[in-house]
Amino acid sequence: xGVAGTLEYFSDLLSNVKxxxxxxxxxxxxxxxxxxxxxxxxxxxxxxxxxxxxxSVDVDMKQQKVTVTGYVEPKKVLKAAQSTKKxxxxxxxxxxxxxxxxxxxxxxxxxxxxxxxxAVPVTATISETTMDDNYTNMFSDDNPNACxxx
Numbered sequence: 001x002g003v004a005g006t007l008e009y010f011s012d013l014l015s016n017v018k019x020x021x022x023x024x025x026x027x028x029x030x031x032x033x034x035x036x037x038x039x040x041x042x043x044x045x046x047x048x049x050x051x052x053x054x055x056s057v058d059v060d061m062k063q064q065k066v067t068v069t070g071y072v073e074p075k076k077v078l079k080a081a082q083s084t085k086k087x088x089x090x091x092x093x094x095x096x097x098x099x100x101x102x103x104x105x106x107x108x109x110x111x112x113x114x115x116x117x118x119a120v121p122v123t124a125t126i127s128e129t130t131m132d133d134n135y136t137n138m139f140s141d142d143n144p145n146a147c148x149x150x
Contacts, residue, residue: 024053024071030091031066031081035059043084051080063113065091094119 035041041059048057048068054077055070068077074090081088092109093116099107107117 024073026055026069026071027074029068029072029074029077031068031078032064032089032091032093033066033081034087035061035064040086044081044086047080047084048077051077092118 033040033044035044038061041061044066045057045059048054048066051068051070051072053071054068056068058067058069060066066081078088078090093112096115096117099117099120101107103117104120106120109118112118
């Protein structure tokens with residue numbers, strides 16, 4: 001391969017590269033959709049299948065969960081699902097083993113599937129207040145002025 005062949009190779013290589021266009025990553029988007037009947041299921045499935053880049057749509061009526069897989073953006077999938085006039089939100093549940101305090105009031109949800117709790121931010125954990133600290137010190141063995149009843 002001479003100089004001409006090398007130049008031709010690099011020319012072809014650079015001409016095939018599109019500038020500024022990034023290919024979207026394959027993603028899985030999970031949605032919680034309120035569905036009452038099989039007609040609702042068909043409507044959601046047909047609308048989400050029409051979104052550009054969608055490869056598959058799985059509907060679980062029992063959990064009220066729709067899983068969309070493909071080269072899609074979660075916001076576009078959410079917007080398309082909301083166009084059906086159904087109550088739609090991103091899937092809010094995670095396995096309870098992934099949450100530090102799964103029984104905090106914000107995390108526990110009666111409607112969650114088995115072994116799942118709501119995903120909560122780290123700031124929504126149990127915290128001690130100064131009032132709790134004062135009670136702890138009041139009955140401590142280290143405090144000489146502690147209550148003698150204990």
